[in-house]
Structures are given as C-alpha cells and as structure tokens.
C-alpha cells in the first residue's frame with residue numbers, strides 16, 4: 001500500500017513546476033472515503049457541505065464542530081491514502097484563538113491530517129494559532145458559503161477591480177502565514193489564474209476555472225446523487241441517484257411480486273429437524 005498523503009506533500013504542488021493538477025473531493029463517511037481512495041484522488045475534504053448534501057439543511061451554517069468530528073472520524077476509519085482535510089464549521093473559529101485551536105484539535109483527533117477554514121486576513125490570528133499548535137491549515141477564499149448571510153447569497157466574488165485585488169492580498173497573506181493550500185471558490189477564472197500565479201502554495205478551485213493547481217467538487221454533485229441543484233461549475237460524471245432509485249424500485253417490485261427472496265436467498269432446516277417440527281417435505 002502506498003504511503004498516506006500529508007500536508008507537506010501538497011504544499012509545493014504547483015502546476016507551473018510540472019505537477020499534475022491536484023484532485024480533491026468531499027467524503028462524509030467510510031464508504032465515501034473508500035470510493036475516493038480507490039478512484040485515486042489526492043485529498044478528501046470532510047466539508048461542512050455535509051449539512052446540505054447529507055443532513056438536509058438549507059445551508060452550511062447549521063453544523064457544529066461535533067458534527068464535523070463525527071463525519072471526519074467515519075472517513076478516517078477507512079484509513080484512506082488521500083490527505084483527510086476536516087472543515088471547521090461556522091462559529092468554530094470565530095470567537096477566540098484558544099477555542100479555535102481546541103476545535104481544530106477535535107478534527108485532528110478524529111483523524112484529519114489538516115483543517116480548513118474560510119476567510120482572509122481577518123482570520124490570520126486563528127490561522128496562526130492553529131499552525132502554532134502544529135496543525136496544517138488550508139485556506140478558503142472567494143465565495144465562502146459560511147458568509148452567505150453577509151454576502152447576500154451564493155454569489156460569484158471578486159468580479160470588480162478592487163475586489164479582485166482584495167482577494168489577491170488575502171491569498172498572499174494566507175500563504176505567507178503558512179497555509180499549505182488555498183481553496184478558491186466562485187471567482188472569475190482570470191482572477192483565480194492571477195492568484196495562482198502570485199502565490200507559492202497550490203490553489204484548489206471550485207467554480208474558479210481551469211488554471212488553479214487543483215480542483216475540488218462535492219462528491220454527491222459529481223456522482224449525481226444530489227440532483228436538485230446544478231451549478232454551472234459542476235460536471236456530472238454519473239447519474240447515481242437515478243440508478244439507485246431504479247435499483248430500489250426493482251426491489252420493491254420483487255418483494256410485492258413475491259420474487260424476493262428466492263429459495264437460494266433463504267436459510268433452511270435440515271430434513272431431520274424439519275421432521276421433528278412436523279414440517280414434512282418443507283425442509284430445503
């Protein structure tokens with residue numbers, strides 16, 4: 001078995017230096033982690049998107065650090081080779097550096113090899129505190145879903161001149177502080193390319209065009225398990241929900257039509273025991 005991916009393995013992974021783009025997907029449980037691992041991804045994000053794609057909430061603001069630790073532990077139990085990144089949810093890194101470190105440690109103790117948090121320069125004290133406690137940090141800039149109330153919805157960011165420069169300055173600050181990689185979400189491709197060029201740690205894009213050092217998608221989106229919303233940046237590689245509904249409907253038909261279970265799918269008594277129970281001729 002090849003050796004697990006670590007944050008230091010990722011830190012220098014720039015496409016401009018000849019590396020292939022990094023591949024990250026989300027997973028929230030052990031089967032999801034095994035699928036991602038067998039598919040050959042580099043990083044697994046136990047994202048706070050679990051709130052929307054698994055737990056049925058309308059946004060990511062409803063999940064807690066204990067929810068994320070629970071799902072991170074489930075992913076880590078699969079012992080995947082990709083680096084497991086645990087997502088710090090809203091309000092787990094907004095109060096104080098001390099509380100932030102304790103929350104990051106919950107994800108690392110659950111099995112994460114690194115943590116991710118959203119936001120730019122104003123999060124530097126929290127980022128520095130986590131790094132100081134020896135835990136690798138991934139940044140997340142642009143459309144940061146934990147800020148949807150402040151942003152007024154899921155809107156593409158950094159479209160105006162000054163906003164693009166602000167994003168650049170945030171990215172430089174995060175890289176300078178020691179983040180080993182930065183997610184760029186929902187920003188124009190040209191801005192993502194400019195940021196990717198300007199920093200020495202990899203950018204991982206989602207809705208940020210082709211010029212990042214890697215890409216991330218929510219597994220349920222790319223597999224077509226989640227089919228209610230279809231943002232422009234999602235490419236569906238399968239229609240798993242349709243296939244699952246079809247398979248389950250087939251099961252429903254088989255049970256109602258008495259076609260399941262068959263003789264071979266049932267356990268049976270020996271002839272001798274069947275006879276002692278008076279079940280003549282009914283043993284398998």
Ligand code: KIV
Pocket residue numbers: 026045046047048049050087183185206216218
């Ligand atoms: O929670 C998540 O899935 C994320 C990705 C969309 C980057 O943060």
